[in-house]
Amino acid sequence: MSDVKEQQEEEEEKDLRSVLVTSVLTLEKIDQGLYRGSHPWVPRSNTLFGGQIVGQALVAAGLTVGKGLHAHSLHCYFVRPGDPRVPVLYQVDLVRDGRSFSVRSVRAVQHGLAIFVCQASFQLDQPSPMEHQCCMPEAPLPESLLTWAELIDKAMRDPLLSERHRLGLSKILAKDVPIEIRPVLPIDYVPGTPLEPRQLFWVRAKGHIGEGDMNMHRCVAAYISDYSFVRTAWHPHVRMPMRSMASLDHSLWFHAPFRADEWMLYECESPWAGSSRGLVLGRLWRRDGTLAVSCAQEGVFRLRQKTPGAVPASKL
Numbered sequence: 001m002s003d004v005k006e007q008q009e010e011e012e013e014k015d016l017r018s019v020l021v022t023s024v025l026t027l028e029k030i031d032q033g034l035y036r037g038s039h040p041w042v043p044r045s046n047t048l049f050g051g052q053i054v055g056q057a058l059v060a061a062g063l064t065v066g067k068g069l070h071a072h073s074l075h076c077y078f079v080r081p082g083d084p085r086v087p088v089l090y091q092v093d094l095v096r097d098g099r100s101f102s103v104r105s106v107r108a109v110q111h112g113l114a115i116f117v118c119q120a121s122f123q124l125d126q127p128s129p130m131e132h133q134c135c136m137p138e139a140p141l142p143e144s145l146l147t148w149a150e151l152i153d154k155a156m157r158d159p160l161l162s163e164r165h166r167l168g169l170s171k172i173l174a175k176d177v178p179i180e181i182r183p184v185l186p187i188d189y190v191p192g193t194p195l196e197p198r199q200l201f202w203v204r205a206k207g208h209i210g211e212g213d214m215n216m217h218r219c220v221a222a223y224i225s226d227y228s229f230v231r232t233a234w235h236p237h238v239r240m241p242m243r244s245m246a247s248l249d250h251s252l253w254f255h256a257p258f259r260a261d262e263w264m265l266y267e268c269e270s271p272w273a274g275s276s277r278g279l280v281l282g283r284l285w286r287r288d289g290t291l292a293v294s295c296a297q298e299g300v301f302r303l304r305q306k307t308p309g310a311v312p313a314s315k316l
């Protein structure tokens with residue numbers, strides 16, 4: 001094969017690779033246990049996307065553990081909004097290396113202050129005869145469903161849609177997010193209709209990640225797992241005027257190997273909301289019915305209206 005053709009093929013292959021791997025989850029090493037992450041994509045809230053911080057923190061922790069160790073759980077707190085104007089520094093503390101498990105503590109810093117803290121634990125692969133799992137919910141195959149973009153496009157053709165909502169939908173459509181979504185449960189595109197505190201959708205990273213680095217698939221899943229997760233708790237309360245919502249914490253448990261560039265079913269459910277917070281539990285299923293990841297998150301919900309006991313912003 002000629003050099004030019006080989007180079008061309010290499011370039012094409014690179015183009016097909018997931019931007020999550022080639023850019024978002026590629027960190028620059030600054031020193032031992034110190035890494036810098038950038039943010040090619042920033043949400044409309046103009047603060048950093050929580051999933052990106054979780055994913056990058058897990059990459060940083062993973063860079064400090066031995067070969068053959070894979071992340072099995074992580075527990076995080078988002079303590080300040082991330083500033084999209086500056087990079088994030090990830091400081092990794094090597095808490096302990098045992099025979100089977102290694103634990104890392106990661107602190108994400110901007111402007112000299114922690115924006116996020118996290119503990120992650122890694123384990124050597126250890127098969128065991130003690131195994132069980134619950135069942136995947138039934139869902140139509142992703143190939144038979146419309147994409148998120150197609151659903152929005154369809155909703156925008158509705159002549160009864162108000163201009164304000166049409167503008168909102170076109171902004172969602174314009175977002176070039178690095179993941180693909182195919183909703184299973186109907187999505188209400190006309191705000192104001194309360195929904196069950198539940199979501200079910202197929203999801204995968206856009207582009208190719210390939211086999212190989214199992215930790216990278218887990219970092220990509222960490223990114224994906226925060227997408228739209230917290231809003232599950234808001235579904236029954238969509239009539240309430242929301243000032244802001246943000247994830248407060250995020251926990252993940254990785255069970256079985258999976259590929260984040262292949263379709264996984266994301267099942268999200270909110271069992272409780274109260275005290276300005278909402279709890280959401282999630283499961284990422286491989287399409288063969290294997291439970292791959294369990295997720296849990298609490299979010300804070302601030303309403304526009306004056307709520308009893310609320311502290312006025314000016315007094316804080």
Ligand SMILES: CCCCCCCCCC(=O)SCCNC(=O)CCNC(=O)[C@H](O)C(C)(C)COP(=O)(O)OP(=O)(O)OC[C@H]1O[C@@H](n2cnc3c(N)ncnc32)[C@H](O)[C@@H]1OP(=O)(O)O
Nearest residue numbers: 043049050051078079080081082177246247310311313316
């Ligand atoms: C791939 C596509 C992705 C699509 C994007 C989807 C977005 C997904 C969701 C996310 O990713 S959210 C991002 C991750 N999470 C965060 O960035 C949250 C970071 N953490 C925080 O910001 C703080 O921990 C938090 C604000 C939650 C702590 O609240 P505090 O009350 O302790 O902090 P603070 O005193 O600084 O108050 C912050 C705001 O809450 C208000 N506040 C506090 N207590 C209140 C109260 N009791 N009543 C009403 N408002 C209150 C306060 O006035 C202020 O309002 P303003 O920002 O408007 O100034």
